[in-house]
């Protein structure tokens with residue numbers, strides 16, 4: 001019996017040593033140490049033994065069980081460690097592999113155009129001013145020398161919310177608001193970008209909502225020469241040093257005299273082509289000397305102060321600068337259009 005037990009022990013230890021996974025090891029544990037296992041089986045024959053022998057065999061059987069159990073525990077932790085190691089090896093990450101490229105958006109071409117113009121004027125000492133898009137009739141029209149019933153209101157067909165409240169048709173109301181805040185004291189030097197609205201049918205050159213950038217300078221001794229010099233710097237910086245400008249007489253109720261500025265056509269160099277409609281010139285913006293009535297209504301003394309103002313459409317400027325043929329491209333957000341501008345970041 002003693003020998004049989006010793007045999008079972010070495011058999012078990014041998015099998016445990018060679019077991020290659022946790023499942024196999026567990027099966028061995030059940031089979032050797034379980035109630036139906038060979039050790040229990042051997043012990044069943046204990047009845048035949050002498051009273052002297054019995055406890056000795058019992059002790060031996062327990063010792064064997066214990067050592068088998070110890071070896072199993074050791075083997076288990078060995079197998080577990082190996083399993084973790086294997087898993088780690090299978091999951092190693094090659095940190096030198098190139099990453100997947102992340103698709104990046106870019107700023108909208110219109111935003112970029114506005115910022116380019118803003119930067120230019122900030123560089124000349126202008127401050128950026130803003131005003132509400134839902135505007136009262138007073139600032140959108142009346143304070144700009146366009147009283148109720150004035151025929152020039154027709155130039156800017158509007159979206160009215162109430163009789164007295166409308167979507168602003170231009171950024172010029174910010175002129176009136178800013179001047180009012182200065183309480184009759186100059187200098188005022190602002191640039192005002194923003195959205196404006198008109199009741200137009202959308203087509204390649206019209207949109208019911210578009211953007212404008214307004215400029216306003218009010219101080220003592222501001223003359224038309226200051227306006228012309230400023231517009232010349234603007235045109236050359238934005239469109240190129242080789243561009244010429246010309247001022248044509250025009251009409252805006254809030255400026256007197258009023259002008260429109262053209263730049264020489266880059267495509268034909270002034271010879272006349274399709275883009276400049278054979279004139280050699282391209283219209284860029286409206287401007288003029290602030291009307292004395294406008295100064296007065298905003299609290300400035302027109303005997304002491306003069307000023308100039310200009311208003312431009314960044315869409316139009318971007319269209320001319322980049323050869324964009326339809327204003328609707330700016331609002332429909334076709335990724336193929338937008339992507340063409342991201343490379344310039």
Ligand code: PHE
Pocket residue numbers: 169170171172214252255286287288309310311312
């Ligand atoms: N507000 C004018 C427009 O929308 C543009 C402009 C601004 C003209 C300032 C002169 C001076 O047409």
